[in-house]
Amino acid sequence: MAADRYAEARDVVRILRRFAHITGCTVRIVALGVVALAAGCATPTGTVVLLPAQDGHRSVLSVSEGGREVLLDKPYAAAETTTQGPRGYESSKAEVAKNFGTALAAQPARLQRYTLFFNEGNDALTDESKATFERVFPDIAKRSVPDIVVIGHTDSTGSDQLNDRLSLQRANAIRDEMIRRGIPAADIVAEGRGKREPLVKTGEGVAEAQNRRVEIIVR
Amino acid sequence: MTRSHRILAAAAVSLALAAGTACAADIGQVKVAKGSVTIERGGQSIPATLGARLQQRDVVRTGADGSVGITMSDNSLLSAGPSSEIALDQYSFDPTTNDGRFDTKLSKGTLAVVSGRIAKQSPKAMTVHTPGATLGVRGTEFVVSADGGRSVR
Numbered sequence: 001m002a003a004d005r006y007a008e009a010r011d012v013v014r015i016l017r018r019f020a021h022i023t024g025c026t027v028r029i030v031a032l033g034v035v036a037l038a039a040g041c042a043t044p045t046g047t048v049v050l051l052p053a054q055d056g057h058r059s060v061l062s063v064s065e066g067g068r069e070v071l072l073d074k075p076y077a078a079a080e081t082t083t084q085g086p087r088g089y090e091s092s093k094a095e096v097a098k099n100f101g102t103a104l105a106a107q108p109a110r111l112q113r114y115t116l117f118f119n120e121g122n123d124a125l126t127d128e129s130k131a132t133f134e135r136v137f138p139d140i141a142k143r144s145v146p147d148i149v150v151i152g153h154t155d156s157t158g159s160d161q162l163n164d165r166l167s168l169q170r171a172n173a174i175r176d177e178m179i180r181r182g183i184p185a186a187d188i189v190a191e192g193r194g195k196r197e198p199l200v201k202t203g204e205g206v207a208e209a210q211n212r213r214v215e216i217i218v219r
Numbered sequence: 220m221t222r223s224h225r226i227l228a229a230a231a232v233s234l235a236l237a238a239g240t241a242c243a244a245d246i247g248q249v250k251v252a253k254g255s256v257t258i259e260r261g262g263q264s265i266p267a268t269l270g271a272r273l274q275q276r277d278v279v280r281t282g283a284d285g286s287v288g289i290t291m292s293d294n295s296l297l298s299a300g301p302s303s304e305i306a307l308d309q310y311s312f313d314p315t316t317n318d319g320r321f322d323t324k325l326s327k328g329t330l331a332v333v334s335g336r337i338a339k340q341s342p343k344a345m346t347v348h349t350p351g352a353t354l355g356v357r358g359t360e361f362v363v364s365a366d367g368g369r370s371v372r
Contacts, residue, residue, distance in 0.1 A: 045350045045351030045352070045365060065353060080369050099329065100364070103331040106251045106286035107251070107288050107331055144269060149292075
């Protein structure tokens with residue numbers, strides 16, 4: 001259809017050319033212009049490219065405008081955005097590196113996650129978790145602008161309200177220890193997720209040691 | 220207006236200002252900054268230095284020699300190439316429930332995104348607007364430009 005319009009436009013320009021002695025190059029540009037006008041001027045505004053996820057999760061992105069939608073659901077699936085809606089195409093690693101190299105080079109360092117478990121019956125860390133805790137400090141030291149999120153979790157015994165409080169207490173205890181070890185308080189945030197994010201899925205009211213834990217996220 | 224009224228009024232204004240400061244919570248932090256990078260906040264332009272904290276409605280701009288990398292409180296990563304403009308239009312995040320809302324606008328330039336806890340919790344909670352599209356971010360990594368189409372680059 002676009003080709004038909006191009007041919008049509010070329011004929012129009014050929015006639016014009018007889019009168020005005022326009023060059024061949026101009027003919028092509030004018031013909032393209034007429035095609036664009038015929039198509040309602042879908043001016044390109046940008047591009048969107050889905051990338052492979054470094055954490056292995058599946059990525060999906062919806063690109064929409066003016067009632068049109070393109071769903072990007074595999075690596076390098078792409079869309080050119082225009083004033084009249086997106087058009088899908090296949091991009092590549094090389095094209096992304098060329099067009100987005102500087103933006104990608106400025107990406108902050110990925111976060112690192114450390115998980116700490118407690119002994120049954122008391123609030124002390126297990127021996128393995130004590131060793132894990134020690135690895136957090138060199139990781140913080142090597143980052144130029146470190147910030148740390150300490151997230152407490154509980155098992156499924158007790159109410160949401162109780163577990164939200166308990167998980168935050170657990171996180172705060174680890175945060176306090178990190179501050180005591182010299183990490184600036186302003187750089188550490190403590191959060192409690194209660195029983196919402198179990199490591200081991202259980203029914204309600206199950207005492208599960210693997211779910212009583214604290215995550216330290218260094219980013 | 221009596222003297223005591225004036226003092227009361229002044230006290231009310233400072234309380235309002237203090238509340239404003241408390242409400243303007245940090246939503247992210249500049250982790251990488253190269254060349255010229257500025258943050259526009261409430262009509263003022265401040266340099267985006269390493270470690271600078273960001274707030275809702277901030278607009279981040281990079282110069283022709285600039286690039287910037289930002290980590291948001293929900294673990295999202297945003298990074299922009301040269302001559303770019305990103306508006307952090309709306310951001311809310313409850314770290315206990317992971318519920319939130321994250322709307323960004325890219326007016327020009329290039330942006331690389333890795334989505335975080337907000338998008339993971341709800342596939343409709345994170346959007347990026349560009350001059351020609353609305354991106355619904357269900358996860359997780361992508362790049363987007365607002366500098367014309369494929370052939371322009």
